[in-house]
Amino acid sequence: MQKYSIFNLVKNALSNHQNWDLAWKDPTPKKEYDVVIIGGGGHGLATAYYLAKEHNITNVAIIEKGWIGGGNVGRNTTIIRSNYMHDDNALFSEFGMDLWRKMSQDLNYNVMFSPRGIINLAHSDAQMNVYARRGNSMRLNGIDAVLLNREQVREIIPMADFSENVRFPIFGGLMQPSAGTARHDAVAWGYARQADSMGVDIIQNCEVIGFDVSGGKINGVRTSRGDIKAKKIGLCVAGSTNILAEKLNMTLPIETHLLQACVSEPVKPVLDGVVTFGAGHFYISQSDKGEMVMGGDLDGYNSYAQRGNLPTLQHVLTEGIAMMPFLSKLKMLRTWGGIMDMSMDGSPIIDKTHIEGLYLNCGWCYGGFKATPASGWTFAHTIAQDRVHELNSGYSLNRFNTGHLLDEKGLGTKTWIS
Amino acid sequence: MLYIKCPHCGMRSQNEFSYGGDASVKRPELNKEVSDQDWDNFVYNRKSLRGKHWELWQHISGCRQWIKVERDTATHEIFRTLKADEEISL
Ligand SMILES: Cc1cc2nc3c(=O)[nH]c(=O)nc-3n(C[C@H](O)[C@H](O)[C@H](O)COP(=O)(O)OP(=O)(O)OC[C@H]3O[C@@H](n4cnc5c(N)ncnc54)[C@H](O)[C@@H]3O)c2cc1C
Numbered sequence: 001m002q003k004y005s006i007f008n009l010v011k012n013a014l015s016n017h018q019n020w021d022l023a024w025k026d027p028t029p030k031k032e033y034d035v036v037i038i039g040g041g042g043h044g045l046a047t048a049y050y051l052a053k054e055h056n057i058t059n060v061a062i063i064e065k066g067w068i069g070g071g072n073v074g075r076n077t078t079i080i081r082s083n084y085m086h087d088d089n090a091l092f093s094e095f096g097m098d099l100w101r102k103m104s105q106d107l108n109y110n111v112m113f114s115p116r117g118i119i120n121l122a123h124s125d126a127q128m129n130v131y132a133r134r135g136n137s138m139r140l141n142g143i144d145a146v147l148l149n150r151e152q153v154r155e156i157i158p159m160a161d162f163s164e165n166v167r168f169p170i171f172g173g174l175m176q177p178s179a180g181t182a183r184h185d186a187v188a189w190g191y192a193r194q195a196d197s198m199g200v201d202i203i204q205n206c207e208v209i210g211f212d213v214s215g216g217k218i219n220g221v222r223t224s225r226g227d228i229k230a231k232k233i234g235l236c237v238a239g240s241t242n243i244l245a246e247k248l249n250m251t252l253p254i255e256t257h258l259l260q261a262c263v264s265e266p267v268k269p270v271l272d273g274v275v276t277f278g279a280g281h282f283y284i285s286q287s288d289k290g291e292m293v294m295g296g297d298l299d300g301y302n303s304y305a306q307r308g309n310l311p312t313l314q315h316v317l318t319e320g321i322a323m324m325p326f327l328s329k330l331k332m333l334r335t336w337g338g339i340m341d342m343s344m345d346g347s348p349i350i351d352k353t354h355i356e357g358l359y360l361n362c363g364w365c366y367g368g369f370k371a372t373p374a375s376g377w378t379f380a381h382t383i384a385q386d387r388v389h390e391l392n393s394g395y396s397l398n399r400f401n402t403g404h405l406l407d408e409k410g411l412g413t414k415t416w417i418s
Numbered sequence: 419m420l421y422i423k424c425p426h427c428g429m430r431s432q433n434e435f436s437y438g439g440d441a442s443v444k445r446p447e448l449n450k451e452v453s454d455q456d457w458d459n460f461v462y463n464r465k466s467l468r469g470k471h472w473e474l475w476q477h478i479s480g481c482r483q484w485i486k487v488e489r490d491t492a493t494h495e496i497f498r499t500l501k502a503d504e505e506i507s508l
């Protein structure tokens with residue numbers, strides 16, 4: 001594989017950039033692989049990469065029904081953070097933060113990881129207390145957290161509404177300075193390019209339409225391009241999990257819902273971090289191109305539509321304008337949606353299943369982009385060793401049965417309001 | 419914008435309703451032996467079908483009644499609505 005470097009850039013400039021290697025190949029599927037990963041999103045691609053890199057398993061195929069990066073990995077608002085309270089979530093996410101910090105070097109691909117900090121705003125004394133508790137829990141787990149008062153928040157985001165007569169005055173906020181954003185496409189492409197270079201077959205335009213299961217064991221998948229055999233299969237299909245689970249006669253603690261996001265026209269730099277509204281569900285950051293990147297609530301009913309509905313967007317942007325009134329002057333450039341695998345406690349599942357050789361990676365809700373490296377790393381371990389790693393042992397499928405839920409927000413099973 | 423025909427009030431915009439999830443889920447019967455699996459299926463496990471889906475909505479800014487709605491989860495087309503106590507006939 002050609003290394004991306006300043007020297008190669010200069011060298012290729014001399015031939016008008018006509019001689020770069022393809023970043024990944026377009027192989028025809030083989031009859032059999034050691035491991036098949038279904039879904040070429042961030043998690044599938046990262047899993048294949050870590051299977052090859054950490055476990056020397058390279059006879060691997062990624063099977064993607066569309067094009068890699070066409071799912072949620074290319075649709076999210078790229079927020080990366082580890083501001084969790086429960087140990088399982090905190091330790092898993094913080095392990096991921098470490099992988100994020102090294103990712104561009106590790107993949108020889110600039111994923112533009114930008115630890116610009118996240119501030120969760122508080123709008124009451126009670127909320128300040130909750131954030132103090134969360135911040136303390138984070139610090140006990142070695143994660144950076146700073147409780148900001150109103151004046152400290154005002155210094156960082158003077159464009160927020162600090163006037164006296166607002167419905168939800170800003171009391172302060174909880175900041176994780178090491179949180180940030182990254183270029184989502186680059187993450188998918190960076191993992192794909194490295195996985196390909198180590199021998200992984202990336203097979204696009206190939207839909208998994210069924211499974212070959214016999215005697216409680218998985219033997220392979222049926223695809224739109226023929227049958228493919230494998231003794232180990234990993235499911236990484238995010239918002240399509242319920243569809244494939246049905247083909248396996250499994251009913252999972254997951255519902256599929258739609259999440260929208262939008263960007264404004266580009267403007268000059270005004271916001272250098274990520275900010276979330278604490279009296280509703282709205283978050284915002286500014287992209288390197290200058291667009292304000294915004295999102296919030298789910299559309300609120302089961303959906304596979306991958307496109308949104310206006311009432312939710314209107315609701316979300318109303319919250320945004322309450323928080324930062326200048327937003328009302330911006331024109332909207334684009335809106336889009338993705339389908340989310342909402343789990344019943346808001347935490348993911350990375351586990352083995354009752355079918356031998358079938359592994360499950362799902363339930364990412366709207367927080368799976370930040371989890372991409374840690375999810376790939378732990379899922380690769382789970383598949384290669386046929387046992388979960390300590391880091392993902394809390395993300396078991398049977399926790400719903402045993403009562404060991406990881407309900408970070410304490411919202412219960414109404415996935416559409418979380 | 420979805421338009422939902424409330425069996426009590428007629429056609430109204432989605433803004434008047436709130437969602438209540440899969441209407442086909444049944445609470446295990448009271449005073450009977452209930453296995454853990456039955457409870458799991460009631461509380462947590464969902465088919466979340468792609469296509470026709472019976473679901474509960476409440477006409478929260480209208481008559482406040484719960485209703486059942488048959489909606490396509492891929493196209494958002496609404497086929498039928500029923501009162502809460504009317505049985506779904508498949
Ligand atoms: C609007 C929006 C904003 C978000 N914001 C954030 C955020 O700020 N921070 C954050 O951490 N997370 C965020 N998320 C969530 C995050 O994007 C997802 O949790 C994460 O990307 C899911 O993992 P993935 O990348 O592997 O999924 P995907 O990219 O969706 O990958 C799944 C792949 O499986 C493929 N597939 C499905 N069915 C089949 C089949 N039968 N055969 C073959 N292939 C199949 C799909 O085509 C798809 O490419 C957001 C999501 C959305 C939609």
Ligand SMILES: [Zn+2]
Pocket residue numbers: 424425426427428477480481482483
């Ligand atoms: Zn009504």
